[in-house]
Amino acid sequence: MSQMSRRNVLAAGAVGVAGVALVGCSSGDDTSTSEPTDQATEPAQTSPAAAGEELVATADVPVDSGVIVDAGETKVVVTQPQAEQYVGLSAVCPHQGCLVNEVADQVIVCPCHGSQFSITDGSVVQGPAMTGLSPVPVVVDGDQIVLG
Numbered sequence: 001m002s003q004m005s006r007r008n009v010l011a012a013g014a015v016g017v018a019g020v021a022l023v024g025c026s027s028g029d030d031t032s033t034s035e036p037t038d039q040a041t042e043p044a045q046t047s048p049a050a051a052g053e054e055l056v057a058t059a060d061v062p063v064d065s066g067v068i069v070d071a072g073e074t075k076v077v078v079t080q081p082q083a084e085q086y087v088g089l090s091a092v093c094p095h096q097g098c099l100v101n102e103v104a105d106q107v108i109v110c111p112c113h114g115s116q117f118s119i120t121d122g123s124v125v126q127g128p129a130m131t132g133l134s135p136v137p138v139v140v141d142g143d144q145i146v147l148g
């Protein structure tokens with residue numbers, strides 16, 4: 001391989017690396033199902049829990065906020081945007097599949113790339129996620145929130 005062709009190959013390799021880096025930093029307009037790149041974040045689990053499974057006591061879900069609870073092998077966000085109005089949402093971020101990990105200031109936060117979702121309906125408040133959290137049916141059963 002000549003000096004010139006080796007240089008061209010190296011340049012092409014650099015462009016390829018830059019292209020991969022750009023894909024990794026995309027603004028979320030892709031529909032990639034690739035794994036999250038943040039290894040410090042727990043990977044999302046998707047096995048559904050059974051209907052009727054108790055998720056959390058109603059008293060443990062703060063008004064105007066919410067909690068993230070275990071549901072089978074995955075997690076569910078239970079919020080209470082208004083008194084005695086409970087909302088269930090998947091904790092799996094639709095951006096690249098991380099689990100959201102915080103409910104604060106009326107938003108649900110994904111730690112991987114900073115997406116934020118409304119506690120009212122899971123809609124996107126801040127990207128890069130382009131779609132909101134999926135709804136999870138929940139009902140009040142006595143003093144418990146259970147899967148619907």
Ligand code: FES
Nearest residue numbers: 093095096110113
């Ligand atoms: S996985 Fe990227 S913001 Fe949630």
